[in-house]
Amino acid sequence: MFEIAELGRKLSKEEYREVLPQLRTDLLAAQRELQSADFPVVVLLSGVEGAGKGEALNLLHEWMDARYMHAHALGEPTSEHLEHPEFWRFWMALPPHGRIGLFVGNWYTQPIIGRAFDKMGSGEFERSLARIKAFEKTLHDDGALVLKYWFHLSEDKQRKRLKRLRADPDRAWRVTKKDRRFLKHYGKLRRVSAHALRETSTGETPWTVIEGGDTRYRNVTMARHLLEELSKHLRRRKVAPQKVVAPSPVEQRPVTILDQLDLSRKLSRPEYRRELERWQGRLAVLAREAWEKKVGAALVFEGWDAAGKGGAVRRMIRALDARQYRVIPIAAPTDEERAHHYLWRFWRHLPTPGKLSIYDRSWYGRVLVERVEGFATEDEWRRAYYEINEFEEQLSDFGLLVIKFWLHISPDEQLRRFREREHKPWKQHKITEEDYRNRGKIPAYQVAADEMIGRTSTEFAPWTLVEADDKPFARIKVLETVCTRLERALERRKK
Amino acid sequence: MFEIAELGRKLSKEEYREVLPQLRTDLLAAQRELQSADFPVVVLLSGVEGAGKGEALNLLHEWMDARYMHAHALGEPTSEHLEHPEFWRFWMALPPHGRIGLFVGNWYTQPIIGRAFDKMGSGEFERSLARIKAFEKTLHDDGALVLKYWFHLSEDKQRKRLKRLRADPDRAWRVTKKDRRFLKHYGKLRRVSAHALRETSTGETPWTVIEGGDTRYRNVTMARHLLEELSKHLRRRKVAPQKVVAPSPVEQRPVTILDQLDLSRKLSRPEYRRELERWQGRLAVLAREAWEKKVGAALVFEGWDAAGKGGAVRRMIRALDARQYRVIPIAAPTDEERAHHYLWRFWRHLPTPGKLSIYDRSWYGRVLVERVEGFATEDEWRRAYYEINEFEEQLSDFGLLVIKFWLHISPDEQLRRFREREHKPWKQHKITEEDYRNRGKIPAYQVAADEMIGRTSTEFAPWTLVEADDKPFARIKVLETVCTRLERALERRKK
Numbered sequence: 001m002f003e004i005a006e007l008g009r010k011l012s013k014e015e016y017r018e019v020l021p022q023l024r025t026d027l028l029a030a031q032r033e034l035q036s037a038d039f040p041v042v043v044l045l046s047g048v049e050g051a052g053k054g055e056a057l058n059l060l061h062e063w064m065d066a067r068y069m070h071a072h073a074l075g076e077p078t079s080e081h082l083e084h085p086e087f088w089r090f091w092m093a094l095p096p097h098g099r100i101g102l103f104v105g106n107w108y109t110q111p112i113i114g115r116a117f118d119k120m121g122s123g124e125f126e127r128s129l130a131r132i133k134a135f136e137k138t139l140h141d142d143g144a145l146v147l148k149y150w151f152h153l154s155e156d157k158q159r160k161r162l163k164r165l166r167a168d169p170d171r172a173w174r175v176t177k178k179d180r181r182f183l184k185h186y187g188k189l190r191r192v193s194a195h196a197l198r199e200t201s202t203g204e205t206p207w208t209v210i211e212g213g214d215t216r217y218r219n220v221t222m223a224r225h226l227l228e229e230l231s232k233h234l235r236r237r238k239v240a241p242q243k244v245v246a247p248s249p250v251e252q253r254p255v256t257i258l259d260q261l262d263l264s265r266k267l268s269r270p271e272y273r274r275e276l277e278r279w280q281g282r283l284a285v286l287a288r289e290a291w292e293k294k295v296g297a298a299l300v301f302e303g304w305d306a307a308g309k310g311g312a313v314r315r316m317i318r319a320l321d322a323r324q325y326r327v328i329p330i331a332a333p334t335d336e337e338r339a340h341h342y343l344w345r346f347w348r349h350l351p352t353p354g355k356l357s358i359y360d361r362s363w364y365g366r367v368l369v370e371r372v373e374g375f376a377t378e379d380e381w382r383r384a385y386y387e388i389n390e391f392e393e394q395l396s397d398f399g400l401l402v403i404k405f406w407l408h409i410s411p412d413e414q415l416r417r418f419r420e421r422e423h424k425p426w427k428q429h430k431i432t433e434e435d436y437r438n439r440g441k442i443p444a445y446q447v448a449a450d451e452m453i454g455r456t457s458t459e460f461a462p463w464t465l466v467e468a469d470d471k472p473f474a475r476i477k478v479l480e481t482v483c484t485r486l487e488r489a490l491e492r493r494k495k
Numbered sequence: 496m497f498e499i500a501e502l503g504r505k506l507s508k509e510e511y512r513e514v515l516p517q518l519r520t521d522l523l524a525a526q527r528e529l530q531s532a533d534f535p536v537v538v539l540l541s542g543v544e545g546a547g548k549g550e551a552l553n554l555l556h557e558w559m560d561a562r563y564m565h566a567h568a569l570g571e572p573t574s575e576h577l578e579h580p581e582f583w584r585f586w587m588a589l590p591p592h593g594r595i596g597l598f599v600g601n602w603y604t605q606p607i608i609g610r611a612f613d614k615m616g617s618g619e620f621e622r623s624l625a626r627i628k629a630f631e632k633t634l635h636d637d638g639a640l641v642l643k644y645w646f647h648l649s650e651d652k653q654r655k656r657l658k659r660l661r662a663d664p665d666r667a668w669r670v671t672k673k674d675r676r677f678l679k680h681y682g683k684l685r686r687v688s689a690h691a692l693r694e695t696s697t698g699e700t701p702w703t704v705i706e707g708g709d710t711r712y713r714n715v716t717m718a719r720h721l722l723e724e725l726s727k728h729l730r731r732r733k734v735a736p737q738k739v740v741a742p743s744p745v746e747q748r749p750v751t752i753l754d755q756l757d758l759s760r761k762l763s764r765p766e767y768r769r770e771l772e773r774w775q776g777r778l779a780v781l782a783r784e785a786w787e788k789k790v791g792a793a794l795v796f797e798g799w800d801a802a803g804k805g806g807a808v809r810r811m812i813r814a815l816d817a818r819q820y821r822v823i824p825i826a827a828p829t830d831e832e833r834a835h836h837y838l839w840r841f842w843r844h845l846p847t848p849g850k851l852s853i854y855d856r857s858w859y860g861r862v863l864v865e866r867v868e869g870f871a872t873e874d875e876w877r878r879a880y881y882e883i884n885e886f887e888e889q890l891s892d893f894g895l896l897v898i899k900f901w902l903h904i905s906p907d908e909q910l911r912r913f914r915e916r917e918h919k920p921w922k923q924h925k926i927t928e929e930d931y932r933n934r935g936k937i938p939a940y941q942v943a944a945d946e947m948i949g950r951t952s953t954e955f956a957p958w959t960l961v962e963a964d965d966k967p968f969a970r971i972k973v974l975e976t977v978c979t980r981l982e983r984a985l986e987r988r989k990k
Contacts, residue, residue: 032924054816057818058817060817066808067823071817078574078575079574080574102817314557317557317561320553321553322555322561323566329562334829336830426524
């Protein structure tokens with residue numbers, strides 16, 4: 001992996017001076033074109049200490065327009081980072097469309113150092129690499145240009161460099177404890193890095209190893225590569241076919257998993273009152289304990305229009321302290337959100353430990369409304385199942401519960417509720433012509449919901465299907481499920 | 496202040512049941528109207544422990560639509576909060592237009608508790624109150640509805656309440672150490688609170704004290720008041736006159752402070768080279784020290800089109816590590832930013848300690864382009880001087896340097912540079928018809944710049960006027976100024 005970067009390649013002063021003006025002009029021109037493009041550029045600058053990654057970072061700021069690039073050095077996580085799943089800080093640092101994000105400390109830093117210094121076992125290391133691959137694939141699939149540079153220096157060169165620095169009184173301060181420690185463990189670091197690079201050099205987001213011995217050579221090599229890849233990507237995205245906005249029509253309404261639900265289930269008024277009091281009381285106690293023990297949860301409510309999502313949520317929050325939860329309505333994304341991957345806005349507002357986020361509609365919009373209405377291409381919604389499972393697994397690994405409800409009603413019951421809304425003055429704002437038109441798409445939504453439930457019911461984030469023709473029955477089932485999940489999580493925490 | 500809230504007022508169960516349905520319907524209707532309004536609602540729920548603020552918070556969530564309200568309990572600052580000026584966390588928590596933000600822990604919490612328990616001196620307390628008043632005025636002036644509720648309980652009632660709770664095995668856990676401590680110091684807390692309430696009960700954002708002894712009474716009283724104020728505000732904003740988009744034409748070009756600048760100042764090529772090397776070297780050392788000592792700065796670049804802001808910034812960042820600074824171009828606000836006070840987006844991206852934010856244009860747009868082009872009303876830009884000084888004072892108090900440059904060139908030099916841009920292929924993108932048209936507004940901009948410099952040159956954030964007809968001279972003056980400011984700050988830090 002690194003042998004090709006130990007050949008002693010150099011660039012003379014004259015060559016450097018000759019190529020630089022055109023290179024800089026071209027870089028600026030490409031960056032200008034990027035500004036109006038529909039993708040971001042993510043550049044990782046990694047490698048051996050002293051091999052030039054910091055210098056490369058500064059040069060890019062000087063050679064290009066620093067106003068449209070942003071540097072990140074994400075090394076040790078801060079206390080705010082630790083309140084979120086591991087990748088939260090990387091998601092939050094991602095550049096929007098048209099901008100360049102440069103990452104010196106990045107998602108490779110902790111795993112490689114952790115593994116090399118034996119703070120991370122081999123299994124954990126492999127899982128880290130798998131997660132990184134999934135993350136980079138997600139970015140790539142969404143159109144991002146991901147460039148990964150590894151600046152390399154042989155052990156011998158590294159030793160000579162430190163010696164040279166120490167001998168120079170003006171620069172001796174640059175030799176840190178870390179440098180010495182890294183040199184001492186050079187062999188182990190090299191092996192671990194080589195493994196990480198090999199494992200994560202996919203066809204879509206490969207590593208580029210750059211020989212770091214000669215300043216001029218390494219700078220020009222990196223800049224040329226970046227320019228070439230950026231230009232190629234700009235051309236590629238330009239000729240990319242327009243989004244296919246063709247929702248596939250469903251002729252025959254197929255039998256789905258939702259048809260198996262017994263929609264006749266109901267509760268009598270006295271049963272409902274008794275159960276409501278019982279479960280709300282139970283939830284009040286459990287939620288308080290969850291808050292203290294820092295058990296948080298993301299609660300997702302999906303289902304047909306008029307299925308009673310709002311009513312179920314209201315019965316639930318009556319048992320909660322408003323400082324603990326937040327109800328998040330998912331409407332059209334803002335323009336900042338549109339300039340990022342569709343999952344970015346959900347990463348943005350995750351509950352912190354002990355808190356509850358209640359999503360009224362959610363990231364599942366991608367595989368429901370966006371699929372059916374043709375707002376997402378088939379490629380986009382098909383890969384979303386994987387992206388969503390990966391997302392929810394990260395929440396779950398971090399200790400957040402993911403509790404998902406699909407509130408199901410029959411088409412007849414929906415029609416009855418629409419009509420009822422029209423006749424109650426305080427509900428009229430909830431019903432429009434659009435709602436009636438959407439009823440024509442019931443079979444398509446049914447197919448989408450069915451596939452969604454099949455593909456995203458995982459052991460860490462199972463769907464709870466709720467028979468909701470009878471509102472009391474549905475509300476109790478929701479309350480009971482939340483209580484059970486919290487209870488189990490709190491018990492696990494005790495062990 | 497609190498006597499009127501010790502009258503023992505109550506509401507019977509029957510009355511409560513009678514008024515509640517209509518009250519809730521009306522609250523929901525008003526909230527629905529708010530959703531499309533152009534202002535946010537900020538509700539403070541403060542007061543004595545156990546007087547009902549927590550319950551009021553929960554009730555509002557239940558009675559209104561919880562999806563469009565957000566609760567905040569901002570008590571002790573977190574480590575992320577401590578990396579920013581005190582009010583940063585309040586700015587960040589402000590609701591956007593159409594939403595309701597509810598603050599249990601808020602900007603009064605720390606000052607009142609700090610003063611009552613003698614952790615804060617009297618002078619510091621008064622300054623806190625003055626800052627709070629300025630903050631609330633800023634929100635009010637921008638159209639926000641600010642409602643401040645103080646829930647009160649007499650010492651006697653408070654004592655009885657705790658006794659009652661302790662006697663009940665199911666609720667004894669609710670009596671915390673804090674409750675006991677607060678009761679012990681009731682008198683002092685009452686005096687300090689009364690002072691704070693009196694001092695901050697302005698005509699625009701007065702306090703409403705609510706008697707907290709009876710649950711039904713206090714809930715209905717608060718909800719009714721909120722409904723009434725919200726309805727009034729909705730009506731008021733509806734009949735508010737449309738923005739006056741009338742930039743006042745300037746007939747006669749007046750003599751301004753900028754005319755005093757000697758634009759013939761220049762540096763020879765050899766002088767420039769020597770000085771550039773000298774000051775860049777100096778800056779590199781100072782910036783590194785500032786990073787270590789956590790001295791951060793906000794650098795503002797304003798000035799005429801083609802005055803050389805970009806070139807001056809580039810000469811500066813060449814001496815810096817890209818991980819320390821960020822160049823922030825100020826373009827049109829995003830839709831999330833438009834739904835907040837115009838200063839919100841600058842609060843959003845403040846440098847943390849040790850970091851440098853370099854603003855290419857800035858919050859001064861309000862009193863320059865927005866004033867001249869008529870995007871801001873006269874009221875808006877006139878009060879902006881005060882708001883900006885207040886903002887910069889907070890940065891300065893927190894330890895951030897505020898370094899502001901106005902790069903000044905003559906109209907003739909500007910024309911020469913525009914023509915030059917047209918003839919250099921790599922600069923053509925920088926020049927449009929618009930630029931030439933804007934030259935007709937030079938007198939108006941001159942007046943605006945002059946007033947801005949006069950009104951916002953403060954001891955903590957002075958303007959540096961830069962003679963920029965000669966680019967080398969301007970760049971060196973910028974570098975020298977930054978060095979001097981950093982140097983002085985580092986020396987002060989040593990003392």
